[in-house]
Amino acid sequence: MKQITIACKNIKKSFKSGSQLFQILHGIDFTAYSNEMIMLMGPSGSGKTTLISIIGGILNADSGECAVMGKEINALPDQEKTAFRGKNIGFLFQHFTLVPTLNALENAAIPLLCQGITREVSFKKSHEVLTSMGLDLDMDKNPNQLSGGQQQRVAMARACVTEPAIILCDEPTSFLDFERGQKIMAILKELQTKNNCTIIVVTHDARILPFADRIINIEDGVIKETTT
Ligand SMILES: Nc1ncnc2c1ncn2[C@@H]1O[C@H](COP(=O)(O)OP(=O)(O)OP(=O)(O)O)[C@@H](O)[C@H]1O
Ligand SMILES: [Mg+2]
Structure with a gap:
């Protein structure tokens, strides 16, 4: 039976720029289930990264509820939030955020090492x-020795390495050609069905939409339409 893994209710978020306040999310209601891949689409600036950052505990919402695996993530104290995230959530950042001084192997291993698992x-x-992501020859290279697509796959490996219950991916195929994009999505799909996990993929890439169980559109900070 499918279980609710993410429950967002009336999420609002604004950002201050100078003296002006910009309302980005206007009241998002959204539920995600186990063993589900959701594609989150919408124009640039519509709030996609902001929303998954709130779900992933990286940003706090101004108001509303965001229960992740039954925990109100925004309300967790910092230390608990970090531990909760490490255990339950994999996050692929739109701009990778790899550690420049570590090689690919070390970067992808970070979430495991943080959990105290042996080197x-x-x-x-x-x-x-x-290796499954096609980086077998690049393990010992630092991010600045890797192409954009290679860095993106290292960041994806880091998001998946603990096989978490929730994987949040911000534009996972933006630097990949068709074949590599399909391969990465197939790996994610396999993880989804193997571990019953919830995967949210922010994307502009129509070529990967066939992998979606559900497509959600966000426009001007509200969810406009859900296609099942
Ligand atoms: N830290 C911040 N401070 C101020 N404004 C911000 C901040 N983060 C995001 N914004 C603004 O919030 C809006 C939504 O940004 P967000 O990154 O969520 O959009 P997006 O849908 O992910 O866009 P893209 O498809 O280009 O990645 C944008 O107008 C952006 O300028
Ligand atoms: Mg974004």
């Missing part, structure tokens, strides 16, 4: 995930 086990798993 040997962490690197073995990181190696396995990076």
Whole structure:
């Protein structure tokens, strides 16, 4: 049976710029389930990154509820939030945010090492995930020695390496050609069905829409339409 893993109710978020306040999310209601891949689409600036950042506990909403795996993530104290995120959520950032001084193998292993898993086990798993993503020859390269598409796959490996219950991906195929994009989506789909996880993919890439169980459009900070 499908379980609710993410429940957003009336999420509002604004940003201050100078003396002006810009309302970005105007009251988002949204529910996600286990074993589900949701594609979140919408024009640039519509609030997609903002929304998944709130779900992932990276930003706090101004108001509203955001229960992730039954926990009100915005209300968790910082330390608890970090631990909760490490255990339950994988996040692929739109701009990767790889650690420049670490190589690909080390970058992808970070979430495991943070959980106190031994270096040997962490690197073995990181190696396995990076290999599945076609990076077998690039493990020892630092981010500045990798192409944009390679960096994106290292960041994806880091998001998936713990096989978390929730994976949030911000534009995972923006730097990938068709074949590599399909391969990455197939890996995500496999994780979804194997672990019953919830995957939210922010995307502009129509080529990956066939992987979606549900497509949600966000426009001017509200959810406009849901196609099942
Ligand atoms: N930290 C911030 N401070 C001020 N404004 C912000 C901040 N983060 C985002 N915004 C603004 O909020 C709006 C929504 O941004 P967001 O990054 O969520 O859009 P997006 O839908 O992900 O766009 P894109 O498709 O271009 O990635 C934009 O107008 C952006 O300028
Ligand atoms: Mg964005």
